[in-house]
Amino acid sequence: MKQRGKIAAVTMTYNDGYKIKEWRQWYDEVKSEIDLYIVVDNGSSPDYLQQVKDNFSDSVLIERKNNGGCTAAYNDGIRYALQDKDVDAILIFGNDVRFAKGAISELYKYLYSDKKLGMVGPAMLRKNSEIIEDYGVNMGLFNTKFLYSGREYSNNFPDMIVDVVPGGASMSKRSFYEKVGLQDEVLFMYCDERDMSYRAKRAGFAEGVTAKAKAWHQHIVNPQPAVRVNTRYMIGRNYVYCIKKHMSLFLVIKYVICSLLVNYLGLIRNLFNKQRRNSYWQYLRGVKAGLVNDMDNNKIWENND
Structure with missing residues (x-):
């Protein structure tokens, strides 16, 4: 069994004041499993940025000058994590995702259970439920299959190799990013998981999911959005x-x-x-x-x- 290294978690944010209370709560529930927490702000207003500083004073805060979307923000956090040579696993931790207690540790165990695994994810459940949103995704040219979607969660589901792990809740080996590279910033947001899957396979890595770790995608939506991405x-x-x-x-x-x-x-x-x-x-x-x-x-x- 591999001796546990450091786990770094990266969360991006942009004027998310409407969900900062829940985000803080969910982080508190699992922070004992995280060794280095990195928050990347995508150019938010000064008032909101101060809220982030007040709520996550124990984190490393990277302040971007402009909105680079999901890809550029996550890349900034991943780069920072890779500077610490003791970090051997990097978790993408969406601020509308809630991990069950112990799930992050289980992801780490699964990630290092097989040398071919480069990125892993949990069973992703629907908001406040025990119903699967997706247990990984398999891709075709014209179809995308969300595995086990709609089924009741069971921790007896088998570990599975999939094309794409749940977005916003993936853990990767440092060697994964060193060999595959960072996210394609041209994408800005959406389809970044698909792009990474193609590149991972070419580099010889597999992606997998394990039901020993579960998380909820809480889908907190701004009730009064000034703007909304198309x-x-x-x-x-x-x-x-x-x-x-x-x-x-x-x-x-x-x-x-x-x-x-x-x-x-x-x-x-x-x-x-x-x-x-x-x-x-x-x-x-x-x-x-x-x-x-x-x-x-x-x-x-x-x-x-």
């Missing part, structure tokens, strides 16, 4: 970007043609449903942006998305 645009754009980056030209063309047909048909069928019509339209805009490599527009903000 998720459908970003997902459509980044999905195409990832396919172009990792797959053949034939598969890129195949996906884009099929995606355009499906979403145009969906748009036509929902002409009189503003919300659904807008969802299809924004995805189509994203597909086009990904196809022409228009990856700079990360400020597509709409309240009606």
Whole structure:
């Protein structure tokens, strides 16, 4: 059994005052399992930044000057963690994720139980429930399968090798980031797990999930958002970007043609449903942006998305 090294946890935040109370509570529940806690602020307001300093005075706080999305913020935290040579595991700890007591330690044990494992994750449960949200994800070109979704949690579920572990709750070996590299900052947010999965496999690493660790994705949403990122645009754009980056030209063309047909048909069928019509339209805009490599527009903000 490998002697336990240091576990560093990285959390990113951006004007999250509406959930800071819960975030602090969930951190307190598991902080004894974390050796180094790194909070990366993505350019929040001075008032909110002070709240972070007051609530997480025992953490390392990295203050970014601008919003780099999930990818740039997590990368800043990972880089800091890698500077400590005693850190041999890095946990991505979303501030709307609650880990069960002992789950972080179980992730570490599982991570080092097999040399081929580079990144692992817990059984992710729906908010305040014992129902699985996902137990890892397997990916195809046209489908994404959330494993065990909707089933009641059991700690007897087998450990499984999967394509993607639950987002916001992954633990990786330091060697994983040293060999695979950091997150692709072009993505900004969404599809970063997919990109990392392709790269991990090429580097010889597997990703796995274990039911011995469980967490809840609490999905705390700002009740009065001033702005909201257009998720459908970003997902459509980044999905195409990832396919172009990792797959053949034939598969890129195949996906884009099929995606355009499906979403145009969906748009036509929902002409009189503003919300659904807008969802299809924004995805189509994203597909086009990904196809022409228009990856700079990360400020597509709409309240009606």
